[in-house]
Amino acid sequence: MYPGTFAATTPDKAALIRPSTGERVSYRQLTDNSTRIAHHLRELGIGEGDTIAVVSDNDLRVFDVYWAAIRSGMYVTVVNHHLTPTEVNYILDDCGAQVLFAASSVGPAVSRAHEVGRLADESRRIAWDGIAGFADYAQILDAASAQPLSDQPRGTDMLYSSxxxxxxxxxxxxxxxxxxxEAPDMITAVFGPVYGFEADSVYLSPAPVYHAAPLRYCAMVNSVGGTVILMDRFDPEEALSLIQEYRVTHSQWVPTMFVRMLKLPDEVRARYDVSSMQAAIHAAAPCPAEVKKAMIEWWGPVINEYYAATEAAGVTLIGSQESLERPGSVGRSVLGPLHICDDDGNDLPTGDVGVVYFEREEMPFRYHNDPEKTASAQHPLHPSWATTGDLGYLDEDGFLYLTDRKAFVIISGGVNIYPQEAENILINHPAVYDVGVIGVPDDDLGEVAAGYVQLADGAQRSPELAAELLEYTASRLAAYKVPRSISFVDALPRTPTGKLVKGELRKQVLGD
Known part of the structure; x- marks a missing residue:
């Protein structure tokens, strides 16, 4: 199913609501707007297999564009609007975006989009609420045809992960x-029945839609005829208030959000009725067992976890009762049998730690313009088996436990931070001889990025220099990627070939 199904049966029902502004988009409006945008894209010569891009905050019009692409056989790339113009342009160029849609609220992020060759023509840059040098979204909607589309091949998203x-x-x-x-997308087919998403569902989404899970779950709700309540940003008490106001039945969180709601005063937590919740889903980062237990005690046995990735290599699920019985597990696979393998691809015995692979009939994704990285995600003996590089083990009942994180990614509040980006900036500072960035524990966010710097000859350690290095990084990189602190060290552990041994650095710094 898709929104057009419900434009015919429940045209005036709210498909999307944005509480911060009071805006509501009905299924009739969503279908009409996405049809018009689809016609416009086709008039520009953009067709099946092509890519369009969106840079926006949590504006409801993102889903006009999303569904225009999905019902036209196109790829849609939703870009993080917190990135710098250089970072945004890299993605716009790499994904092959034929058209860019943007919100005026994130104008600085797309201020150099005209430098991307395919987007040099103003007609290929479209903005809602006005950006200089961009075509006007409302005018394009008014001028485009609203005639039903006779051919609607299903498209999909193409998102970016460092x-x-x-x-x-x-x-x-x-x-x-x-x-x-003809057929639902994979997310709807897998998660819809498990969590009971249906036309009566009211789904609260507190996260930015440039992330895979919020984007895909909101689309799933549109696919089954439910209503999305889209927050601009997460606030713990506001989230509770919205659950009560809209009688929310489904929601999705990262563990940090659970922590912040649990830290509210008891009288504030007791003020709100959350009894409508049928499935509170969480993912994106490991959830401490004690946090999950506290949420189950508060909200009841509606807390559900899944392990997956943007790559959709596979999926595991675990519910409340199983989580209490097997603390730390991320569940059993519902999309491809699980295999734990050594570096040569051999299956390991139960309880042994190795690389986590999902057995699939065909490789479900590829890394665009990077065949080597694609190959690294394939099993050495079974190329259709996929991994994202995580390590873990299985118990005797097939429940998965993760033991490490892929490529030293820092997961801060459910957001992935890739330390190499900050390292690449810091190494260029004249006072820096060597640098490593790792995640260190944080009570609120789980972990945060911290930089460790070996100074060049002549440079002197000081709080002023540490602040200068942070400012230097912040001027060249999105704010959330900048380390929270800089510490000075005598030397960083490296192999004879020059590879930074981050495991050893963590031992030196954290003692683990």
Whole structure:
């Protein structure tokens, strides 16, 4: 199913609501707007297999554009609007974006989009609420045809996730090869029945839609005829208030959000009725067992965890009762049998730690413009088996436990931070001889980035220099990627070939 199904049956029902502004988009409006945008894209000569991009805050119009692409067989790349113009342009160029849609609220992020060759023509840059040098979204909607589309091949998203080199990598799934009316997308097919998403569902989304899970889950709700309540940003008490106001039945969180809600005063927590919640889903980062237990005690046995990735290599699920019985587990696979393998690809015995692979009939994705990284995600003996590089083990009942994180990614409040990006900036400062960035524990966010610097000859350790290095990084990199602190060390552990041994650095710093 897709929104057009419900434009015919429940046209005036709210598909999306933005509480901060009071805006509501009905299924009729969502279908009409996405149809018009689809016609406009086709008039520009953009077709099946092509890519369009969106840079926006949590504006409801993101889903006009999203569904225009999905019902046109296109890829849609939603870009993090906190990135610098240089970082945004890299993604726009790499993904091959034929058209860019942007919100005026994030104008600085797209201020240099005209430098991307395919987007040099103003007609290929479209903005809502006005950006100088961009075509006007409202005018395009008014001028475009609203005639039903006769051919609607299902498209998909192509989102970006940085690799160990620090350069963002496009995760490009295979196009489904079906009409949008013929079969649901993988997220709806897998998660919809498990969590009971249906036309009566009211889904609270507190996270930015440039992340894979919020984007895909909001789209799933549109696919089954439910209503999305889209927050601009997470606030713990506001989230509770919205659950009560809209009688929210489904929601999705990262563990940091649980922590912040749990830290509210008891009288504030007791003020709100959360009894409507049927499934509170969390992912993106490990959830401490004590936090999950406290949430189950507060909200009841509605807390559900899944382990997956933007790559959709596979999925594991675990519910409340199983989490209490097997603390630390991320569940059993529901999408491809799990294999724990050694470096040569051999299956390991139960309880042994190795690389986590999902057995698939065909490789479900590729890294755009990076065949080597794609190959590294494939099993050495079974190329259709996929991994994102995580390490873990299985118990005797097939429940997965993760023991490490891929490529030293720092997960801060559910957001991935790739330390190589900050390292690449800091190493260019004249006072820096060597640098390593790792995650250190944080009570609120789980972990935060911290930089460790070996100074060049002649440079002197001081709080002023540490502040200068942080400012230097902040001027060249999105704010959330900048380390929270800089510490000075005598030397960093490196192999004879020059590779930074981050495990050893963590031992030196944290003692683990």
């Amino acid at each position: 690799g160990t080199t620090g350069k963002p990598k496009g995760i490009k799934p295979n196009l489904p090869g079906v009409q949008v009316t």
